[in-house]
Amino acid sequence: MKKIYLIEDDPKIAGLLKDYLEKYEYNVSIVTEFEHILEEFMEIEPHLILLDINLPRYDGFYWCRKIRSVSNCPIIFISARDSGMDQVMAIENGGDDYITKPFNFDVVQAKIKGIMRRIYGEYASSKQADLLEVAGFSLYLTAMEAMFQERKALLTKNEFILLKAFMDNINQVLSRTYLLEMLWDDEQFVDDNTLSVNITRLRKKLEDIGIEQSIQTVRGAGYKMINTWSEQQ
Structure with a gap:
Protein backbone atom coordinates (compact mmCIF):
# COMPACT_ATOMS: atom_id res chain seq x y z
CA MET A 1 0.00 0.00 0.00
CA LYS A 2 1.45 3.35 -1.08
CA LYS A 3 1.90 5.95 1.68
CA ILE A 4 0.94 9.62 1.35
CA TYR A 5 2.02 12.37 3.74
CA LEU A 6 -0.64 15.10 3.80
CA ILE A 7 0.64 18.51 4.99
CA GLU A 8 -2.51 20.63 5.30
CA ASP A 9 -3.46 22.95 8.19
CA ASP A 10 -7.22 22.93 7.53
CA PRO A 11 -8.45 19.89 9.48
CA LYS A 12 -11.68 19.68 7.48
CA ILE A 13 -9.90 19.55 4.11
CA ALA A 14 -7.28 17.18 5.51
CA GLY A 15 -9.96 14.82 6.84
CA LEU A 16 -11.94 14.83 3.60
CA LEU A 17 -8.83 14.15 1.51
CA LYS A 18 -7.72 11.37 3.82
CA ASP A 19 -11.12 9.66 3.72
CA TYR A 20 -11.35 9.99 -0.06
CA LEU A 21 -7.84 8.73 -0.83
CA GLU A 22 -8.05 5.81 1.57
CA LYS A 23 -10.94 4.51 -0.55
CA TYR A 24 -8.29 4.00 -3.25
CA GLU A 25 -6.13 2.03 -0.82
CA TYR A 26 -3.61 4.73 -0.03
CA ASN A 27 -2.24 4.94 3.50
CA VAL A 28 -2.62 8.65 4.35
CA SER A 29 -0.79 10.27 7.28
CA ILE A 30 -1.82 13.82 8.19
CA VAL A 31 0.81 16.15 9.61
CA THR A 32 0.66 16.42 13.39
CA GLU A 33 3.48 18.86 14.23
CA PHE A 34 4.04 21.72 11.81
CA GLU A 35 7.41 22.57 13.36
CA HIS A 36 8.70 19.04 12.82
CA ILE A 37 7.58 18.29 9.28
CA LEU A 38 10.99 17.06 8.13
CA GLU A 39 11.26 14.69 11.08
CA GLU A 40 7.74 13.35 10.44
CA PHE A 41 8.60 12.88 6.77
CA MET A 42 11.71 10.87 7.64
CA GLU A 43 9.71 8.71 10.04
CA ILE A 44 6.76 8.08 7.69
CA GLU A 45 8.89 7.53 4.54
CA PRO A 46 5.96 8.30 2.22
CA HIS A 47 5.78 7.57 -1.49
CA LEU A 48 4.21 10.99 -2.17
CA ILE A 49 3.52 14.30 -0.38
CA LEU A 50 0.51 16.60 -0.68
CA LEU A 51 1.70 20.00 0.49
CA ASP A 52 -0.20 23.22 1.18
CA ILE A 53 1.61 26.55 0.83
CA ASN A 54 0.00 28.54 3.68
CA LEU A 55 1.17 26.74 6.81
CA PRO A 56 1.89 27.83 10.40
CA ARG A 57 5.29 29.48 10.91
CA TYR A 58 6.97 28.33 7.67
CA ASP A 59 5.30 28.05 4.28
CA GLY A 60 5.15 25.08 1.94
CA PHE A 61 7.97 26.40 -0.24
CA TYR A 62 10.29 26.27 2.78
CA TRP A 63 9.33 22.71 3.66
CA CYS A 64 9.59 21.62 0.04
CA ARG A 65 13.21 22.82 -0.02
CA LYS A 66 13.90 21.05 3.26
CA ILE A 67 12.47 17.77 2.00
CA ARG A 68 14.29 18.14 -1.31
CA SER A 69 17.58 18.38 0.60
CA VAL A 70 17.13 14.77 1.71
CA SER A 71 14.73 13.10 -0.73
CA ASN A 72 13.37 12.94 -4.27
CA CYS A 73 9.92 11.92 -3.00
CA PRO A 74 7.30 13.40 -5.38
CA ILE A 75 5.54 16.50 -4.04
CA ILE A 76 2.18 17.88 -5.20
CA PHE A 77 1.29 21.37 -3.99
CA ILE A 78 -2.36 21.99 -3.10
CA SER A 79 -3.15 25.64 -2.45
CA ALA A 80 -5.79 28.35 -2.68
CA ARG A 81 -3.10 30.63 -4.12
CA ASP A 82 -3.77 30.53 -7.85
CA SER A 83 -1.31 33.04 -9.28
CA GLY A 84 1.09 31.96 -11.97
CA MET A 85 4.02 33.10 -9.83
CA ASP A 86 3.01 30.76 -6.98
CA GLN A 87 2.93 27.85 -9.41
CA VAL A 88 6.33 28.83 -10.79
CA MET A 89 7.77 29.07 -7.27
CA ALA A 90 6.31 25.66 -6.41
CA ILE A 91 8.11 24.04 -9.33
CA GLU A 92 11.33 25.99 -8.78
CA ASN A 93 11.40 24.92 -5.13
CA GLY A 94 11.17 21.26 -6.09
CA ILE A 112 -1.52 11.07 -7.62
CA LYS A 113 -2.12 7.91 -9.64
CA GLY A 114 -0.19 9.33 -12.59
CA ILE A 115 2.84 10.29 -10.53
CA MET A 116 2.82 7.00 -8.61
CA ARG A 117 2.71 5.09 -11.88
CA ARG A 118 5.54 7.16 -13.36
CA ILE A 119 7.81 6.96 -10.31
CA TYR A 120 7.05 3.52 -8.92
CA GLY A 121 4.94 1.64 -11.46
CA GLU A 122 4.89 0.63 -15.09
CA TYR A 123 6.43 3.87 -16.37
CA ALA A 124 9.19 4.02 -13.76
CA SER A 125 12.76 4.14 -14.98
CA SER A 126 15.03 1.24 -14.21
CA LYS A 127 16.95 3.40 -11.76
CA GLN A 128 15.48 3.37 -8.27
CA ALA A 129 13.71 6.59 -7.37
CA ASP A 130 15.40 6.74 -3.98
CA LEU A 131 18.93 5.96 -5.18
CA LEU A 132 21.67 8.45 -5.94
CA GLU A 133 24.70 6.85 -7.56
CA LEU A 154 24.56 4.12 8.23
CA LEU A 155 24.36 7.91 8.35
CA THR A 156 22.93 10.39 10.80
CA LYS A 157 20.57 13.03 9.42
CA ASN A 158 23.31 15.67 9.25
CA GLU A 159 25.82 13.29 7.66
CA PHE A 160 23.21 12.29 5.11
CA ILE A 161 22.33 15.89 4.24
CA LEU A 162 26.00 16.73 3.73
CA LEU A 163 26.77 13.65 1.64
CA LYS A 164 23.77 14.20 -0.61
CA ALA A 165 24.83 17.82 -1.17
CA PHE A 166 28.34 16.69 -2.10
CA MET A 167 27.12 13.94 -4.44
CA ASP A 168 24.65 16.29 -6.12
CA ASN A 169 27.54 18.71 -6.73
CA ILE A 170 30.48 16.38 -7.36
CA ASN A 171 33.77 18.25 -8.03
CA GLN A 172 32.14 21.58 -7.10
CA VAL A 173 33.17 23.69 -4.13
CA LEU A 174 30.38 24.16 -1.58
CA SER A 175 30.82 27.09 0.78
CA ARG A 176 30.62 26.67 4.54
CA THR A 177 27.69 29.09 4.56
CA TYR A 178 25.79 26.95 2.05
CA LEU A 179 26.42 23.77 4.05
CA LEU A 180 25.43 25.43 7.32
CA GLU A 181 22.13 26.47 5.75
CA MET A 182 21.59 22.88 4.65
CA LEU A 183 22.06 21.66 8.22
CA TRP A 184 19.91 24.32 9.86
CA ASP A 185 16.71 22.69 11.09
CA ASP A 186 15.19 25.50 13.20
CA GLU A 187 15.46 23.39 16.33
CA GLN A 188 19.17 22.91 16.87
CA PHE A 189 21.80 25.65 16.86
CA VAL A 190 24.23 25.05 14.00
CA ASP A 191 27.62 26.74 13.88
CA ASP A 192 31.03 26.24 12.25
CA ASN A 193 32.03 23.71 14.88
CA THR A 194 28.90 21.64 14.23
CA LEU A 195 29.75 21.58 10.53
CA SER A 196 33.38 20.62 11.16
CA VAL A 197 32.39 17.78 13.48
CA ASN A 198 29.90 16.38 10.98
CA ILE A 199 32.40 16.62 8.11
CA THR A 200 34.95 14.73 10.21
CA ARG A 201 32.44 12.01 11.10
CA LEU A 202 31.31 11.69 7.50
CA ARG A 203 34.89 11.34 6.26
CA LYS A 204 35.50 8.57 8.82
CA LYS A 205 32.37 6.65 7.78
CA LEU A 206 33.32 6.93 4.10
CA GLU A 207 36.84 5.70 4.85
CA ASP A 208 35.35 2.71 6.67
CA ILE A 209 33.65 1.57 3.46
CA GLY A 210 36.64 2.31 1.22
CA ILE A 211 35.95 5.88 0.07
CA GLU A 212 39.16 7.66 1.05
CA GLN A 213 40.13 11.34 0.86
CA SER A 214 37.09 12.21 -1.24
CA ILE A 215 35.86 15.20 0.80
CA GLN A 216 38.52 17.84 0.52
CA THR A 217 38.91 21.16 2.31
CA VAL A 218 39.28 24.11 -0.03
CA ARG A 219 41.02 26.74 2.08
CA GLY A 220 39.07 29.97 2.31
CA ALA A 221 36.21 28.59 0.22
CA GLY A 222 34.62 25.48 1.76
CA TYR A 223 34.62 21.82 0.78
CA LYS A 224 34.27 19.71 -2.32
CA MET A 225 33.88 16.02 -3.05
CA ILE A 226 35.98 14.41 -5.76
CA ASN A 227 35.78 10.91 -7.19
CA THR A 228 38.66 9.02 -5.60
CA TRP A 229 36.98 5.64 -5.70
CA SER A 230 36.68 4.77 -9.39
CA GLU A 231 40.31 3.64 -9.51
CA GLN A 232 39.63 1.30 -6.57
CA GLN A 233 37.03 -0.72 -8.48
Whole structure:
Protein backbone atom coordinates (compact mmCIF):
# COMPACT_ATOMS: atom_id res chain seq x y z
CA MET A 1 0.00 0.00 0.00
CA LYS A 2 1.45 3.35 -1.08
CA LYS A 3 1.90 5.95 1.68
CA ILE A 4 0.94 9.62 1.35
CA TYR A 5 2.02 12.37 3.74
CA LEU A 6 -0.64 15.10 3.80
CA ILE A 7 0.64 18.51 4.99
CA GLU A 8 -2.51 20.63 5.30
CA ASP A 9 -3.46 22.95 8.19
CA ASP A 10 -7.22 22.93 7.53
CA PRO A 11 -8.45 19.89 9.48
CA LYS A 12 -11.68 19.68 7.48
CA ILE A 13 -9.90 19.55 4.11
CA ALA A 14 -7.28 17.18 5.51
CA GLY A 15 -9.96 14.82 6.84
CA LEU A 16 -11.94 14.83 3.60
CA LEU A 17 -8.83 14.15 1.51
CA LYS A 18 -7.72 11.37 3.82
CA ASP A 19 -11.12 9.66 3.72
CA TYR A 20 -11.35 9.99 -0.06
CA LEU A 21 -7.84 8.73 -0.83
CA GLU A 22 -8.05 5.81 1.57
CA LYS A 23 -10.94 4.51 -0.55
CA TYR A 24 -8.29 4.00 -3.25
CA GLU A 25 -6.13 2.03 -0.82
CA TYR A 26 -3.61 4.73 -0.03
CA ASN A 27 -2.24 4.94 3.50
CA VAL A 28 -2.62 8.65 4.35
CA SER A 29 -0.79 10.27 7.28
CA ILE A 30 -1.82 13.82 8.19
CA VAL A 31 0.81 16.15 9.61
CA THR A 32 0.66 16.42 13.39
CA GLU A 33 3.48 18.86 14.23
CA PHE A 34 4.04 21.72 11.81
CA GLU A 35 7.41 22.57 13.36
CA HIS A 36 8.70 19.04 12.82
CA ILE A 37 7.58 18.29 9.28
CA LEU A 38 10.99 17.06 8.13
CA GLU A 39 11.26 14.69 11.08
CA GLU A 40 7.74 13.35 10.44
CA PHE A 41 8.60 12.88 6.77
CA MET A 42 11.71 10.87 7.64
CA GLU A 43 9.71 8.71 10.04
CA ILE A 44 6.76 8.08 7.69
CA GLU A 45 8.89 7.53 4.54
CA PRO A 46 5.96 8.30 2.22
CA HIS A 47 5.78 7.57 -1.49
CA LEU A 48 4.21 10.99 -2.17
CA ILE A 49 3.52 14.30 -0.38
CA LEU A 50 0.51 16.60 -0.68
CA LEU A 51 1.70 20.00 0.49
CA ASP A 52 -0.20 23.22 1.18
CA ILE A 53 1.61 26.55 0.83
CA ASN A 54 0.00 28.54 3.68
CA LEU A 55 1.17 26.74 6.81
CA PRO A 56 1.89 27.83 10.40
CA ARG A 57 5.29 29.48 10.91
CA TYR A 58 6.97 28.33 7.67
CA ASP A 59 5.30 28.05 4.28
CA GLY A 60 5.15 25.08 1.94
CA PHE A 61 7.97 26.40 -0.24
CA TYR A 62 10.29 26.27 2.78
CA TRP A 63 9.33 22.71 3.66
CA CYS A 64 9.59 21.62 0.04
CA ARG A 65 13.21 22.82 -0.02
CA LYS A 66 13.90 21.05 3.26
CA ILE A 67 12.47 17.77 2.00
CA ARG A 68 14.29 18.14 -1.31
CA SER A 69 17.58 18.38 0.60
CA VAL A 70 17.13 14.77 1.71
CA SER A 71 14.73 13.10 -0.73
CA ASN A 72 13.37 12.94 -4.27
CA CYS A 73 9.92 11.92 -3.00
CA PRO A 74 7.30 13.40 -5.38
CA ILE A 75 5.54 16.50 -4.04
CA ILE A 76 2.18 17.88 -5.20
CA PHE A 77 1.29 21.37 -3.99
CA ILE A 78 -2.36 21.99 -3.10
CA SER A 79 -3.15 25.64 -2.45
CA ALA A 80 -5.79 28.35 -2.68
CA ARG A 81 -3.10 30.63 -4.12
CA ASP A 82 -3.77 30.53 -7.85
CA SER A 83 -1.31 33.04 -9.28
CA GLY A 84 1.09 31.96 -11.97
CA MET A 85 4.02 33.10 -9.83
CA ASP A 86 3.01 30.76 -6.98
CA GLN A 87 2.93 27.85 -9.41
CA VAL A 88 6.33 28.83 -10.79
CA MET A 89 7.77 29.07 -7.27
CA ALA A 90 6.31 25.66 -6.41
CA ILE A 91 8.11 24.04 -9.33
CA GLU A 92 11.33 25.99 -8.78
CA ASN A 93 11.40 24.92 -5.13
CA GLY A 94 11.17 21.26 -6.09
CA GLY A 95 7.45 20.53 -6.52
CA ASP A 96 6.25 18.07 -9.14
CA ASP A 97 2.71 19.40 -9.67
CA TYR A 98 0.29 22.07 -8.47
CA ILE A 99 -3.45 21.82 -7.74
CA THR A 100 -5.54 24.89 -6.99
CA LYS A 101 -8.25 24.96 -4.31
CA PRO A 102 -11.14 24.41 -4.46
CA PHE A 103 -10.25 21.16 -6.20
CA ASN A 104 -12.05 18.16 -7.61
CA PHE A 105 -11.19 15.03 -5.61
CA ASP A 106 -11.10 12.96 -8.79
CA VAL A 107 -8.48 15.29 -10.26
CA VAL A 108 -6.32 14.96 -7.13
CA GLN A 109 -6.59 11.18 -7.24
CA ALA A 110 -5.80 11.10 -10.97
CA LYS A 111 -2.68 13.23 -10.53
CA ILE A 112 -1.52 11.07 -7.62
CA LYS A 113 -2.12 7.91 -9.64
CA GLY A 114 -0.19 9.33 -12.59
CA ILE A 115 2.84 10.29 -10.53
CA MET A 116 2.82 7.00 -8.61
CA ARG A 117 2.71 5.09 -11.88
CA ARG A 118 5.54 7.16 -13.36
CA ILE A 119 7.81 6.96 -10.31
CA TYR A 120 7.05 3.52 -8.92
CA GLY A 121 4.94 1.64 -11.46
CA GLU A 122 4.89 0.63 -15.09
CA TYR A 123 6.43 3.87 -16.37
CA ALA A 124 9.19 4.02 -13.76
CA SER A 125 12.76 4.14 -14.98
CA SER A 126 15.03 1.24 -14.21
CA LYS A 127 16.95 3.40 -11.76
CA GLN A 128 15.48 3.37 -8.27
CA ALA A 129 13.71 6.59 -7.37
CA ASP A 130 15.40 6.74 -3.98
CA LEU A 131 18.93 5.96 -5.18
CA LEU A 132 21.67 8.45 -5.94
CA GLU A 133 24.70 6.85 -7.56
CA VAL A 134 28.06 8.23 -8.67
CA ALA A 135 30.47 5.80 -10.38
CA GLY A 136 29.41 2.79 -8.33
CA PHE A 137 29.14 4.67 -5.03
CA SER A 138 25.50 4.64 -3.89
CA LEU A 139 23.44 6.74 -1.50
CA TYR A 140 20.02 5.35 -0.56
CA LEU A 141 17.84 8.39 0.07
CA THR A 142 15.07 6.77 2.06
CA ALA A 143 17.26 4.51 4.20
CA MET A 144 20.01 7.16 4.67
CA GLU A 145 22.70 4.59 3.87
CA ALA A 146 25.85 4.83 1.77
CA MET A 147 27.21 1.73 0.04
CA PHE A 148 30.42 0.95 -1.83
CA GLN A 149 31.62 -2.49 -2.91
CA GLU A 150 29.02 -4.19 -0.68
CA ARG A 151 30.12 -2.26 2.40
CA LYS A 152 27.48 -0.13 4.05
CA ALA A 153 27.57 2.99 6.22
CA LEU A 154 24.56 4.12 8.23
CA LEU A 155 24.36 7.91 8.35
CA THR A 156 22.93 10.39 10.80
CA LYS A 157 20.57 13.03 9.42
CA ASN A 158 23.31 15.67 9.25
CA GLU A 159 25.82 13.29 7.66
CA PHE A 160 23.21 12.29 5.11
CA ILE A 161 22.33 15.89 4.24
CA LEU A 162 26.00 16.73 3.73
CA LEU A 163 26.77 13.65 1.64
CA LYS A 164 23.77 14.20 -0.61
CA ALA A 165 24.83 17.82 -1.17
CA PHE A 166 28.34 16.69 -2.10
CA MET A 167 27.12 13.94 -4.44
CA ASP A 168 24.65 16.29 -6.12
CA ASN A 169 27.54 18.71 -6.73
CA ILE A 170 30.48 16.38 -7.36
CA ASN A 171 33.77 18.25 -8.03
CA GLN A 172 32.14 21.58 -7.10
CA VAL A 173 33.17 23.69 -4.13
CA LEU A 174 30.38 24.16 -1.58
CA SER A 175 30.82 27.09 0.78
CA ARG A 176 30.62 26.67 4.54
CA THR A 177 27.69 29.09 4.56
CA TYR A 178 25.79 26.95 2.05
CA LEU A 179 26.42 23.77 4.05
CA LEU A 180 25.43 25.43 7.32
CA GLU A 181 22.13 26.47 5.75
CA MET A 182 21.59 22.88 4.65
CA LEU A 183 22.06 21.66 8.22
CA TRP A 184 19.91 24.32 9.86
CA ASP A 185 16.71 22.69 11.09
CA ASP A 186 15.19 25.50 13.20
CA GLU A 187 15.46 23.39 16.33
CA GLN A 188 19.17 22.91 16.87
CA PHE A 189 21.80 25.65 16.86
CA VAL A 190 24.23 25.05 14.00
CA ASP A 191 27.62 26.74 13.88
CA ASP A 192 31.03 26.24 12.25
CA ASN A 193 32.03 23.71 14.88
CA THR A 194 28.90 21.64 14.23
CA LEU A 195 29.75 21.58 10.53
CA SER A 196 33.38 20.62 11.16
CA VAL A 197 32.39 17.78 13.48
CA ASN A 198 29.90 16.38 10.98
CA ILE A 199 32.40 16.62 8.11
CA THR A 200 34.95 14.73 10.21
CA ARG A 201 32.44 12.01 11.10
CA LEU A 202 31.31 11.69 7.50
CA ARG A 203 34.89 11.34 6.26
CA LYS A 204 35.50 8.57 8.82
CA LYS A 205 32.37 6.65 7.78
CA LEU A 206 33.32 6.93 4.10
CA GLU A 207 36.84 5.70 4.85
CA ASP A 208 35.35 2.71 6.67
CA ILE A 209 33.65 1.57 3.46
CA GLY A 210 36.64 2.31 1.22
CA ILE A 211 35.95 5.88 0.07
CA GLU A 212 39.16 7.66 1.05
CA GLN A 213 40.13 11.34 0.86
CA SER A 214 37.09 12.21 -1.24
CA ILE A 215 35.86 15.20 0.80
CA GLN A 216 38.52 17.84 0.52
CA THR A 217 38.91 21.16 2.31
CA VAL A 218 39.28 24.11 -0.03
CA ARG A 219 41.02 26.74 2.08
CA GLY A 220 39.07 29.97 2.31
CA ALA A 221 36.21 28.59 0.22
CA GLY A 222 34.62 25.48 1.76
CA TYR A 223 34.62 21.82 0.78
CA LYS A 224 34.27 19.71 -2.32
CA MET A 225 33.88 16.02 -3.05
CA ILE A 226 35.98 14.41 -5.76
CA ASN A 227 35.78 10.91 -7.19
CA THR A 228 38.66 9.02 -5.60
CA TRP A 229 36.98 5.64 -5.70
CA SER A 230 36.68 4.77 -9.39
CA GLU A 231 40.31 3.64 -9.51
CA GLN A 232 39.63 1.30 -6.57
CA GLN A 233 37.03 -0.72 -8.48
